[in-house]
Amino acid sequence: MRRRIVLTLAGFGVLTLVACVLAPLVGSTSISLWRVFDRSIPFADNTDAQVFFVARLPRVVAAAIVGAGLALSGVVFQALLRNPLASPDTLGVSAGATLGAMLALTAHADFVLLGVSVVPLTSFAGAVGSLAIVFVLLLARRRGTSSTVLLLGGIAIAALLNAVGRFIQYMSNVTDTFRTVQWLMGSLDVGSYAPILASLVPMGLACAGFATLPRVLDLISLGEDAAEARGVNVAAAERIALISASLSAGAAVSLGGPILFVGIIVPHIVRLIVGADHRLVLPASALFGASFLVVCDLIARTIVAPVEMPVGIVTAIIGGPFFLWLLFRGR
């Protein structure tokens, strides 16, 4: 087991590292990796290093964090609800985040608070708020609501929040509508390291929670009673899992917008590669989600250059067929 964990982490870790180092090299100005890391040239004179670290790396790091955050919360939701269709999207978190962002955008409340724009803050609040509803539903499950009902509840909440969002959009002027549509498509062009640093706070807390979960999630996939009978404190684990998954999904969506598909598909792709054990699935999903979104964003900003394609379109176009291939290839 130890060997499998080390190998899996090493494999996916290298993939992520390669993606994060190579992605910033590609763009309208071509730069050389050797010059970027050439310490003999002072940073002020090293344009390659400036392009790499100032212009492009923040975007790549943002993609990695968003990808990892969405994938991690997807893994946890799927395991917790024991349903392969659970994801931050189906549970209404993306809808909540979107509504939060929309309210800030149409109210022109895009001032800066503690170095961070208000839009990500409100979208984070929206994400966490909608998950609070899921949390209440999950507690209600103790009185006999199945996970399918919970999932349907999430879909209903998403529909409701989306409807409110559309109404706001419909009532607002053209400029605001354009900005919200842009936000809705998802963009990783964060501009600087400040929003990334801000997102690291909830992500760090979430990861501390996730670290306690892998084995518990394995056992919960046998059923709650079976997990309890084997020594798991299911109620406590559910709380940690939901809070961590809300924080990481909220951080991801507030940083990059509601990029669909990553949260639901990355965990499944990873499970098909490494098996079901969450001690492998959880870290591998974080790393694969990160590299997947870095690569998708690279494609999004280069394929129709100088115009950028919304990254959410790329994730679906690449992820969909790849997932189908994995599903239907002969085992």
Add this chain to the structure above:
Amino acid sequence: MLLHAANLSFAYGRGAPAVDDVSLSIASGAIVGLIGPNGSGKTTLVRLLNGTLTPARGSVTLDGVPLATLSRRALARRIAVVPQETQVTFDFTALEIVLMGRYAHLGPFTLEGPDDMSHARQALESTGTAALEARQFATLSGGEKQRVVIASALAQSSDILLLDEPTTALDIGFQWEIAALLGRLNVEHGTTIVVSTHDLNLAAMLCTELVLMKAGRVLATGPTRDVLTAPNIRELYGIDAEVAFHPRAGHLTVVPLARG
């Protein structure tokens, strides 16, 4: 007394009590059968006895200690449970399922070591599922699944095993295997066994004591030969049956004859 329940009552939601004022004592080394019609409260009683459900009234004690004061982990090291059926969400292999039984013996960040592996292998061996260890659980037949789940419970190395209708999905070959396995565990490891079942002949063969449940209450309890009687069976199921000692089998047998 090893496991003792005093005046247990429990109801789901606002419904009628599923278990109503049940008291029973399970001695160390006993094989106790829970029998009774569908909906008589057997499954609820099993869940109360392992602490998965908290009783509305009454309490369960293990070696005199109330279950409510024990952590889940401590409890799992003493009591293992085999439910009626198990559905697994993801593609775990049989060996992975069995290794999950070791959870209570490991620290939160400890990986299974050679000791845990040997417990798991032994459990697979004794349930006849060693050849299935690399198979995915979802691809196994009902009987194979149930035996893997029993192996997972055995890997827990607990001294009490609670089984909820473990043989319902199995053909008589596997029913026999499971009964033989439970008997062997009891003799070789002194495992105390509580098993709920609809199979009266299996109960007669395996159990030293029976608890007869009807509508959430205990109708009768005592040594198998004393309580497995024709009047009790009529009372429980509304069936006239002949209960006779079978000399070759060496235990009581029940043959249903007519609607009573």
